[in-house]
Structures are given as C-alpha cells and as structure tokens.
Amino acid sequence: MEQLTSADPLPASVPDDRPLDVSGTDVSRSAALTDGRNPSAESLATTVSSTSSCGYPVGLLEPNDTLDEATVYTGDLSGPGYYSRIGCIGDTPNGIYDVDLVLFNLNAGERIFIETDAREAPGLEGPLEPVLRVFDMSGTELAIDQQSYGRRLGSFISFEAPVDGTYAVGVSYNFNTDYDPTMEPSETVLGDSPDPYRLKVWYADLSEPSDTLDQADDFTDALRETGRVDLTGFLGDTDGRLNDADLALFELKAGEGLLLDVQSDFVGKVAPFHTLLRVFDSSGTELAVNANYDAWYSLLSFKAPADGVYAVGVSSYPNFDYDSTIEGSGTDGQGPGIYDLTVRFGDLVEPGDTIDQAEDFTDALRETGSLSLAGIIGDTPRWSDDVDLALFRLGAGEVVHFDVDREGTKFATVDPLLRVFDLAGNELAAYEYDYRGPGLRFESPAAGTYAVGISSDSNPDYDPTRDEGGAPNPWDGGYYRLNATIVSTDIEIGLFDADTDELIALIGDGGEIRLNGAADRNLTIVATVTEYSPLFGFVESMRIDLNDGAVTRTESFGAFSLFGDQRGDFQGGEIPVGDNTVTFDLFSEDGLRGDFLGSISRDFTIVDFDTAVEVGLYDADTDELIALIGDGDEIRLDGAADRNLTIAAIVPPDSPLFDDVESMRIDLNDGAVVNVENLEAYSLFGNTGSDFQGGDIPTGENVVTFDLFSENQLQGDFLGTLTRNFTILDFDVAVEIGLYDADTDELIALIGDGDEIEVEGAAGRNLTIAAIVPEDSPLFDDVDSMRVDLNDGAVVNVESLEAYSLFGNAGNDFEGGDIPLGENVITFDLFSADRLQGDFLGSVTRSFTIVDLDAAPDGAALADASGLSDPVSDLGSVDLPFVDDLV
Secondary structure (H helix, E strand, C coil): CEECCCCCCCCCCCCCCCCCCCCCCCCCCCCCCCHHHCCCHHHHHCCEECCCCCCCCEEECCCCCCCCCCEECCCCCCCCCCEEEEEEECCCCCECCCCEEEEEEECCCCEEEEEEEHHHCHHHCCCCCCEEEEECCCCCEEEEEECHHHCCCEEEEEEECCCCEEEEEEEECCCCCCCCCCCCCCCCECCCCCEEEEEEEEECCCCCCECCCCCCEECHHHHHHHCEEEEEEEECCCCCHHHCCEEEEEEECCCCEEEEEEEEECCCCCCCCCEEEEEECCCCCEEEEECCCCCCEEEEEEECCCCEEEEEEEEECCCCCCCCCCCCCCCCCCCCEEEEEEEEEECECCCCCCCCCCEECHHHHHHHCEEEEEEEECCCCCHHHCCEEEEEEECCCCEEEEEEEEECCCCCCCCEEEEEECCCCCEEEEEECCCCCCCEEEECCCCEEEEEEEEECCCCCCCCCCCCCCCCCCCCCEEEEEEEEECCCCEEEEEEECCCCEEEEECCCCEEEEECCHHHCCEEEEEEECCCCCCCCCCCEEEEEECCCCEEEEECCCCEECCCEECCEECCECCCCEEEEEEEEEEEEHHHEEEEEEEEEEEEEEEEHHHHCEEEEEECCCCEEEEECCCCEEEEECCHHHCCEEEEEECCCCCCCCCCCCEEEEEECCCCEEEEECCCCEECCCEECCEECCECCCCEEEEEEEEEEEEHHHEEEEEEEEEEEEEEEEHHHHCEEEEEECCCCEEEEECCCCEEEEECCHHHCCEEEEEECCCCCCCCCCCCEEEEEECCCCEEEEECCCCEECCCEECCEECCECCCCEEEEEEEEEEEEHHHEEEEEEEEEEEEEEEEHHHCCCCCCCCCCHHHHCCCHHHHHCCCCCCCCCC
C-alpha cells in the first residue's frame, strides 16, 4: 500500500483535505502496539520509489497485506484531527488480490468512522470500487461495507469496539470480500494498473439519541441544568441506512419553548446531507417540522401546548414520513452523515407572523419591568423571509426600551431588524441590529397596543398584517433575542453591596427596601445614566448628598457612587436603617463644571429583616423557645437528633412590618420541608395558636427561608425573603459523660439523661464522674476547659485537661469521692480556653439515679449483676430531651 508521509508533499493534482497528515510511524499511542509491527527502516529503504505505479510520489509501505505485516496507526483520532492516507490496491505481486491493512487501538465502547473513496484519489477518476472490512486480531470479521449507499466508488463503516483491543481496517477490490487477513493471498493475478483510493478514519464522539420513542434517551436534566444541550449523532448507522432517524426526549411544561437547530457536518469527513427537524408528542404525532433543504442546517422553534414529554427528531431531507415508533420506517433519505443538534430553552416570540397572530407579552413585561424573548428567523417554510411579532400594551407617554441581539450559532446567523407598528400596520420606529448600538427608545404616542416585529435586515419592507414575506437573502436566518425594558426614568439609582459590587435593588421614590442584616452591611448608592436616556453621553459629573449633608461626594466618572469607586469596584459605608433621602446634581463637565443639567432625588426606606422578624428554634413538646436563630449561628443541644423541634418566625410589635405580613412560605433545606402559614407564629410544621407541631430538624448545617406576603395564602404583595443559615450540634454525641471507679480508673457506665445506674456496693465505693470530647466530635478541637457542678453546688470543680473529672485527676488517674445514692444532677459548662476563659460553648446536663445493688430489696437485683463492673455501653445510646438556651 502506498502512503504519503509528511516528508512527501502532495502534487498539485491531489486534493489534500487532511487536518492531520499521518504516517505509519507515528509516536506510539499504546504499549499494546509495538514497533515490531512496522516495517524496519532497512526494509523500507529497498522499497522507496520516486514515483509510484499510481502515478504520484510516495514512500511504499509494503508489505501490509496481513495482520502481522499491517501498518500501525498510533496517533490520536479525536479532536480536530483524523487519519487520512492515499494508497493503492494492486501495487504488489498479489495484483488484484492485494489487500491493505491498518491497525488501530480502541477502548471498549469507542466508535470510529471509516470511509474510503476512489473519487478522492489523484485525478478523482480512479476505477476502484473499494470494500471495507474490520477485523479483530484473530482475523474474525466484525464489520463489512461494499459500495456503501449506492456509492460505486466509496464505502463507509461506523464501528464500535466491543472490548479494549487492537482492530484492523482492510481495503480491497470490490470482488475480494472473503480474504483471510492472517494469510498472504494464494492467487497473484496482475491487473492493468494499480488503483488509488483515500482512506479516512476518525474517532466518533457521539451523544447520539436513539431511533424510536421507546429507545430514545431523555435529556431533560441536562437541558434544565444549563439551558442548552449539544448532541452529535450519525445518520446511517442502523439497518435503516439512509432512512435512519434519531430522536431525543425532553419533558416540558405547558408554554415552555425550545429553540432547535441541526447542522450536517462535512468538514473533512463524510459528505453533508440536507437536514430535517421534526417534533412529536409522546404518542408519535407530529407537532412541528422544518426542512431547509437549500442549506445544510434546519432551524425550528417549538412551544409545548401542555405538560408532557416531547421528542425532537433528526433525519435527512426528504425523509418526512418516518414513523417515530418504528425503526427505519422512512423513505427517500440521504446520507450517510454526521450532524450536530443544539437544543435550547427559549421564552419564544412564536407564533407571531402577523399582528393578528401575535402574542401579547405585556403581563410578563410588567411583572419585573424587563423581558427577554428568544426566537428564530427561518423556522417556517418561508425560511429567511420569516417574521416574528410581539404585542405590548402601553400607556400614553410610557417609554419602553427595545433591543434586538443576534445570538451566534455556528450554523447560521441573522442580522435582525426591529420595527414598531400600530395595530393598523403603520411603522412608527425601526432599528437595525448593531452590536455596538444602544437599541431603540420608544415613547408611546397614545395609550394602546403596539406590535414589535423582528425580521432579517434583508427583509425591511414586509407588511405586518399579511402572512407573506419580502425577498430576503436565502441564507439569512438564525437566532435572535428581543429585550424589552420599561423606562421609569432615564437615570437609574440603585442600592449596591459594596463587598460584592452587586445590585441589591433599584431605588424608586418612596420605595422600601428590605434586607437581611442591613445594619451591618457595607453598602453604597450609585447613579447610572442609562444608554436609552437623552442625557446619555452628556453627564460628566455629579454631586451626591445623603440625608442633607450626612454624606456628600463629588464624582466625575460613572458609575457615580456615594462612597466612590475604582473602575466599578465600589467603596462602601453605612446607609442608615429607616428613612433616607439621596440627591444627585448633574453637570455637563467634570468637577461640577459646565452646564447644570438638573437634580434627581429619592426618598426611600431601608427595613432590616434581622430586627423586623424574629426566627427561633422551639421545642414542639413544650412549646418553649430553645434559641433565637441568627444567620450563621451554631446551636448546641442535648439529644438534638431525637427531639421534636420546629422553627417559627414572629413579627414583633415594634417591627416596621408588624401590620403588613399576613402569610409566609417556609422552606427548610431547599424543599426538604415546605409549609404555608397564615397565622403567627409562622411555624415550619404548623401550629394551633402557640401549640406547635414538630418534626426532625437535622443536626449539622441547615438553611431555612421565609417568604413574606401581605395577604393570606401568599397573595397580595411579596414583601421580601428572610434566610437563616445555622448549624445544630448534638451534645449527646459531642460529649461523653461516664461514671468511673476512681480506684481502678475503669468506666462503670456512660450516663444518659434520665438513666438509672445500678452499682454493687455504691454507698461505699470511691467514684467520680468525668466528661470526654471524642475525636469524632464536632467540638473536639474547641474545648479547653470545663466547670463541673454536682447537685447545684454540692461539688464544684474547674478542669483544664481531659478527662474533665468531678474530683480532679492526674492524667487518667482519677481522684474520687462520694456520689450520693438516689437522684443526682451534674452539669458541665464548656469553654474554648483554659480556666473557663475564651468562648462559652454551652452546657451539658445529666439527670441520673444511682441504685446500690447491695442495699436493694430481695428480688430487685438483676439476675446477673456480675458484669456491672464492665463498661455498660448500651446506656450511651439513651437520648432524652434537653433544653439549652445558648444562642
């Protein structure tokens, strides 16, 4: 087989479409292939000819007619490169029985595309009708193609490796389909001349969907994660061959839209095909179709009519009629070929090809003051004379800023044109896309409904009342995005977090801004001249005044910030909670020089949610407050894992929200528990008056969120959100408390709250009680001292070394004393530094009873009390409620 190497340039007559020009002596890809499979340099030297019998300069790499002699490819088939070589069949003494074999290493599940075509050989007129075969290293045939898809001069195989290993690709004459790749041919018949071909092999990184609704993969999670899914597939890899179709599933809610595009891929690979896109419901009924058969790509926008699962189908034109429930059921398809399918979420401006058909988006615009709509020019049979229209109801003199942006795609781009009409179809304004441009500022001349139209810029004269287009460029199609913003003022004034430089809220006159922790936050106020303002480009400086001189500043560069900024990195300070007034005086030159352009003032109020709403952790059995929850708080409890708890919010009488809140939505840990409450206290698990229902609040890290509304059942005005991040530590697992024999230093029993401990000869024994912080405790690195108190001051000790013992210890040599029979209470107060210094970490209390078995009445002793001198480990599992008022 003749092969061009990197040292042998192609003559001008040879088309070179190879991203990589690879020889059989590439750097090794795997140890599984050794240099012993390649011809040696000495043997090559005797076979190099300046001109091959195929008629072009090449180094001959023969023999390569058996698996043992085969050329080894050890390069990389992935990425932009692929294997490409020109060779000859019939250039050895084997004549027309000549075979060329190349070896490739593949991992299990890897797929390669293999193509050979005599038309891509020198002169493009070679008579070879090549056969392609794939073998394993034992010589077993795994795949074959002979004159694929009716292409007399070409064959194609899509091959997936069944296991890790080395595989051989063989090329031979059309009739030679049964050769044994392990043996030289037994016949040696020479032909008129050797015949050239080009062999191409590349790695197929496919995310291909399946061929019927039942087989199709669901890509909903991937789509919702990023808003976009990119799939690469191949048409022609099934028994349906040219009539192959691929389907992908997406679960949509009613009204959700998809933007779809598909491109047949032909860059140095299999020839492209004309594309076809279809959308089906779960029963296989077609709901939408687009086939731009004058181009390699198709575009389609689709809005779900109801909640359900929908299938996106890809086929080649004109395979319109395949049944999405039956594999290979179509007709008249083209191929084979690779395609790239992109699926995006889109808030669509479809349907809307005339004013009568257009959808009204006013409510969505007014809900937030801005709206972003996606669409496609070219998703109708009219292709790029397609027009999309959207309706908006505006008051007299109301200003809306419209902008249209081209959304790039490697398949098609459109330069969108934006036009505004009245309902009679009269054009009132127009704007052509410019990536540097500010868009269109439209002021309504009278109260009414207006239509915004988007088309390609080559279609500027369409009639928005008629369902027909103009005469645009037939290739001018693609994605666009329409943005609409209600312009309440030409200068936006916003409250910003100076630590993150993020906008918290725009400040309207008389507005109320509710924040968590407002009193402690680093804030600033910034004025921006919007790009759609008549003052845009004219304001060069501002004088800023907060609360009549409390803070003043002169700024000569936008953004114009109350505390200054370094190119958008805001400096911050305190903005008082309560009523405020900020004023901006505008000038046409820096340093407050030039023309005075006017003043803008805002009266506004900041409400601190940390003082406006109290959030507490409650014992649902006793309805008692355990601790108020501040953001970032750590709450330490005995027996937390087994306690019946709840979290509740209260709006105190002195809160500025006291008369406003009527309902709250409560969410623990992002949907783990959700409740809607209409009566205070607003409790996570519900309540009747102050009688709380309870449940499990996990130990460890938690997040609880309260959404506040002005009417019952989350109706009325949304008043804001309050969030608390907090951690619960369970002292029953964080600290172990045990009763010890001080003479032997042995543990008698772990003490759980409420335990009764039976001890032989307790009245006369030398005992102590000690606490240990185990290594797996969340407090292991925190505790450095404890105060130990038995029976409310009967015995008190301060210990700075573990174990923290009631009567003291030298290492683990305990001092002992008398622990009274009967009921006892012991308390350990934990501190973060020696001798009760540092942070107070909380208290652990155990109520317990000691029974002396020697003094027990007949029959009261355990049947076998001999083991009581050993540790009683099961007592450590007792978890009883404990109330800790520590915040």
